[in-house]
Amino acid sequence: MADERETLLVEGVPYTIYPTSAVQGAERLPYSLRILLENILRTVDDRELRDAYVARLLKAGLAGEQGGEIEYMPARVLLQDFTGVPVFVDLAAMREAAQRLGADPARINPRIPLDLVIDHSVIADVAGCPEALERNMEMEFARNGERYRFLKWAQDSFENVRIVPPGSGICHQINVERFATCAMTREEADGSTVAYFDTVVGTDSHTTTANGIGVLSWGVGGIEAEAACLGQPITTLVPRVIGVHLTGELADGVSAMDVALRFAKMLRAKGVVGAFVECFGEGVRSLSATQRACVANMTPEYGCTCTLFPVDEKTIEYLRLTGRSEHQVALAEAFARAQGMWLDDAQRVYSEVIELDLSTVEPTLAGPSRPHDGFALTHAGRRFNEICDERGLDRDAIASVEFDGESYELTHGAIAIAAVTSCTTATDPAMMAACGLIARHARERGLVAKPWVKRVMAPGSHATQLMLERAGLADSLAELGFSTCGFGCMSCIGNSGPVWPQMHDVAGQIELTSVLSGNRNFEGRISPDVAQNYLCAPALVIAYSLVGTLDFDFDNEPLGTDASGNSVYLRDIWPSDAEVQRVLDAYVTCELFEEGGRGLYEGTEAWKSLKVESSALFAWDEGSTYVRRAPYFDGMDEHVPGFAPVENARVLVNVRDFITTDHISPAGSIAPDSPAARYLAERGIEPAMFNTYGSRRGNHEVMARGGFGNIKLNNLLADGRSGGWTRNFLDGAIEPIFDASCAYEKAGVPLVVLAGKMYGSGSSRDWAAKAPLLLGVRAVIAESFERIHRSNLVGMGILPLQFEDGQSVESLGLDGTESYSIEPIDFGEGEPCMPNPRVVRVSASQQDGSTKEFHAIVRVDTPTEDAYMAHGGILQYVLRQLAAHPA
Structure with a gap:
């Protein structure tokens, strides 16, 4: 395998690049796989491992198939505040745990750039009047001042962090207008400057918006984002890539939203879960950069990982319009052309090609x-x-x-x-x-x-x-x-x-x-x-x-x-x-974006008035109802515990198809009769100040009580009662899910969830995995999983099991009243994973004393995920790695 670097001259300035053209066959790879190829060539230091990853990528990519495991190191991480607060809560807790394990807590810092935009906390309490903006901002700070002080502490106490204060916009639009560059640079120890692809992972599933301007980006769980920002590569399988061949152009009056909804219907029907999608053809040229971004934004709604558009003149025009320097614009174009990311008519290998004539799209x-x-x-x-x-x-x-x-x-x-x-x-x-x-x-x-x-x-x-x-x-x-x-x-x-x-x-x-x-x-x-x-x-x-x-x-x-x-x-x-x-x-105009982005990190007077002091360790306030120390490292030591057997578990929730992360961990208002409301009321919080679950994600006590708390949840164990209710099989009562989980915990009974297709659809939401963990859920047995949520479950040490093809709760004659035992699994042994997954035996003991047995697929898809399960989760794995190498 060639180990070559080249010099790319841009306006007389030399940049070191890792050319994908040095790899034979790369010219036939889809655009997105070229980006992954460059990432491997640049970031994997071990020559033997690098060659193996390149070979896996080429084999799968040139066959149009899903391939073996590779490692991918994104260039930066993007957070919004709902998911960002728990990330920093976890990092602050990790600093304390690192100190207990004998490591320097100050080493817990993002290793790559991390941007957080506070955009999810504002509520339209006031609408339809000129003073709505001012009044909603006032209420936003009244509700969230405590969280905002914590974020301001994080900004001052962690390295490599930028935080955009409230009232500036949403993370996706600011990302494409301000952060994204298409090509990034890094100074090396020898004085050279390396240029590489701008790539992003984010804790919002719509991080995919930046794919519209040629930036490979997708949503991950908060725990996966934490690991990435701490220098851990994301382990993934070489994806199959589906090409969408665009022809024609939009009719008068047809919008990018109409195209996005057409993509959602077309690709959901096709079935693209877990795949990369990328667009090519003359129709791409008829869409503006921001129209492409709108289509890419809708990606999670049809289930693929990303919807990438290549770079062309319209991308470059957009970068210039939104204020990138002329040299940065020149670098973006030169790098895209050099690395095969420029829109052209080359023949690329796709798993499948879908045709879309844009002239057929209608409102x-x-x-x-x-x-x-x-x-x-x-x-x-x-x-x-x-x-x-x-x-x-x-x-x-x-x-x-x-x-x-x-x-x-x-x-x-x-x-x-x-x-x-x-x-x-x-x-x-x-x-x-x-x-x-x-x-x-x-x-x-x-x-x-x-x-x-x-x-x-x-x-x-x-x-x-x-x-x-x-x-x-x-x-x-x-x-x-x-x-x-x-x-x-x-x-x-x-x-x-x-x-x-x-x-x-x-x-x-x-x-x-x-x-x-x-x-x-x-x-x-x-x-x-x-x-x-x-x-x-x-x-x-x-x-x-x-x-x-x-x-x-x-x-x-x-x-x-x-x-x-x-x-x-x-x-x-x-x-x-x-x-x-x-x-x-x-x-x-350029001046419009310059003025619109002025003072992006300064914030309003309300933000500036928040007084905090930087420190290595955060001073937790035991009386806080917004920010509390995460419990995931309690009792943790250097020993790798392995995955404890699941025996005689009861079913906490039995649900059917398309259960979303909203159903599992709602982000909206806290119902006045819910366990979370009871917790807040006991601490003197008035109902008007309950705020939302999303705004209280830094408090695990609230979020655990909100687990499966969506008012529209249809738990088949709740005798027709919708919302966060279940049957407690210890006494037969229908009661709040949190109350039942507490009873099961006291009795030492583990819990499982039964589900249908696409369990965990919707927004990437780490609390949809964290809350079930805190409720005592050890495994989820489903017909299929949404990609990010499956990863999040593994990241929290919850076992995702998938029914074999053609099987389901109904087909097996199950109803959730059974006790479940899962065959022991020795994680951490380097067992084969996808595309040849392990299969385990599950026993369901029924009330009449009979037992039904079936096999389930272990959806722990990579050896690295295997290690996470052995450690009890991704955060524990990262922390033990840091503690084992304290230098």
């Missing part, structure tokens, strides 16, 4: 609870009525509400929330300009939003807000009630705040709906009062706010009448692409 909605359930806008009214019939709703149901002294009779489909939210769509200026233009046109024709609709506007960055203001579109949006109410991720994660009180009161009489321009619409996620949630482009969010219901036919029904009494239809106010482009040409 789309997706819902009522899954992003891949898309349908054309022209069919929206009919499809909504079909959904109502499928749910067996009484079509004659009517609810009366009163607003401003006027009474309204509402039916199923009444929209309670219309949110222009930040994740999928705000990255693309064209969609936000169209959103503002449709608002302007609506106001010019005298149209107003329906009063029962709560309207939320959450731009993804200050640059987006500046564009709307300078184009005179922010005023039109505000006149319709879409005043900016925060810079952050809001409605997508359930932070829309309460619906209007009148709508809350009728939520049990009719099925309320929401429309939002985000990427997540899972059941119970957006609001506990809203039964159906639909994704669509921002301009459509505005349009739906004007009619106030999903039961509407935009082709044939008018939105209202103008001052002359003429009917106004959607087609009358829908902006043309040419009109949108005029806004972009006039206002989306």
Whole structure:
């Protein structure tokens, strides 16, 4: 195997690169595998191991198959605050544990750049008025000041960390506008400068957004991100790569959101879980860099690891527009061309090629609870009525509400929330300009939003807000009630705040709906009062706010009448692409992004006033209800414990298909009658200050009590009661899951979870693995797992077992009342893993004394994961490695 380095001259400056062209056959690899190849050549020091990894990658890549294990070292880590707080809590706890084990606690630092953007804590408590932004920010700091002080301590006490304070935007948009470079550099000890691919892992599953500008990026669990930032490579299998061949171009009025929803439906149906997807072909050139980013953002909704776009002139234009230096831009282009990342017509090997003619994409909605359930806008009214019939709703149901002294009779489909939210769509200026233009046109024709609709506007960055203001579109949006109410991720994660009180009161009489321009619409996620949630482009969010219901036919029904009494239809106010482009040409400039990003790390006066002092060890406050020392290292020593046998375990939760991380560990509001609320009330916290589960992720006591606490969870052991309930088989009572787990722990009974397909779908959420661990869950037996969540389970030492093909809880005649024993597994012995996994015998002892036995696949997929299971988790593994090598 060649061991060559080359010099790349960029504007007379020499850079050392590890050329993929030195490896025979690399020219036929997909773009994404070229990035992994460069990573191996540069980061794996052991020559024999490096050659083995290269050979595995080439063998799989040139055959279009999944391959063997390789190691991958990302260039940087991206966090948002919900997942970032527990990362730093764990790192602070690791420092204490390192000191106990005789290591220097100051060695616990990120080894690669780590960026955290505080974007998930703002809630749209106030909306629809000019003072919404200021008031929501005030409440955000009142609720989260303790967390923010901890993060500010982390910023001052850990090396290689940058934190973006609240009120700046969302991590994905800031990442593509500010952090991403396409090519990174590092100074070597010999004085040379190495150039390498900009690659990212993040604790938000939508880290994939940066794939749109040629930055290989995907979401990982918080524990996996911690290990990466501590210098541990990510162990992965060479993925199969599916190519999407794009042809044609979008029709007038079709948005990037429509393309993203088409991808979600098309690729979910195809089945791409665990694969890489990348786009190629002439159709790529017709999409802007930010349109590509919107498509890439939607990646988790169809289950693959990433959706990569190669670099081309539009990528370079975007880097220049958003403020990278001319030399950085030149380096990005030269490096992409040198390493085979430039968009061209070369023939690459793909596992499969999917064709998509962009001209066939049309305006789309997706819902009522899954992003891949898309349908054309022209069919929206009919499809909504079909959904109502499928749910067996009484079509004659009517609810009366009163607003401003006027009474309204509402039916199923009444929209309670219309949110222009930040994740999928705000990255693309064209969609936000169209959103503002449709608002302007609506106001010019005298149209107003329906009063029962709560309207939320959450731009993804200050640059987006500046564009709307300078184009005179922010005023039109505000006149319709879409005043900016925060810079952050809001409605997508359930932070829309309460619906209007009148709508809350009728939520049990009719099925309320929401429309939002985000990427997540899972059941119970957006609001506990809203039964159906639909994704669509921002301009459509505005349009739906004007009619106030999903039961509407935009082709044939008018939105209202103008001052002359003429009917106004959607087609009358829908902006043309040419009109949108005029806004972009006039206002989306380098100066706009420069001003929008000014003072990014400084924060507001409220942030600046938080007083902290840096220190090697954090001074834990035992009275804190936000930040508490993580318990994962309690009692830990240098000894590797191995995986303890699972014998006579009871089932804590028995669920079916598509259980999301929201079901397992909700991020939304804390219900007043929940175990978590009881814990907070016992500590003197008033209900108004309970905040959300997401904001309290730094407190394991709250998060354990929230485990499986989503109000929409259907645990088949709870006798039809939805939410966080289960049967305690010690006494037969139906009780809160947390209370039952405490009883099982006291009795020394281990626990398991039974599940159907795609267990752990949705956002990457480490607490969806941590909470079950703290509840006593030792194993999850499912038909299949979402990629990130399976990794998270392993990272916390929970055993993921998969039913063999064709088997399930139902097919085996199980119902969760059994006691389960799992054949002992000797982890840490270097046993073969994927693609030839181990199989273990599981025994299910039934109440009548009989026993059913079946085999399950051990989804511990790599030798490194095998070591994690032996150590009890990834954090324990990393800490023991550091303690064993204290220098």
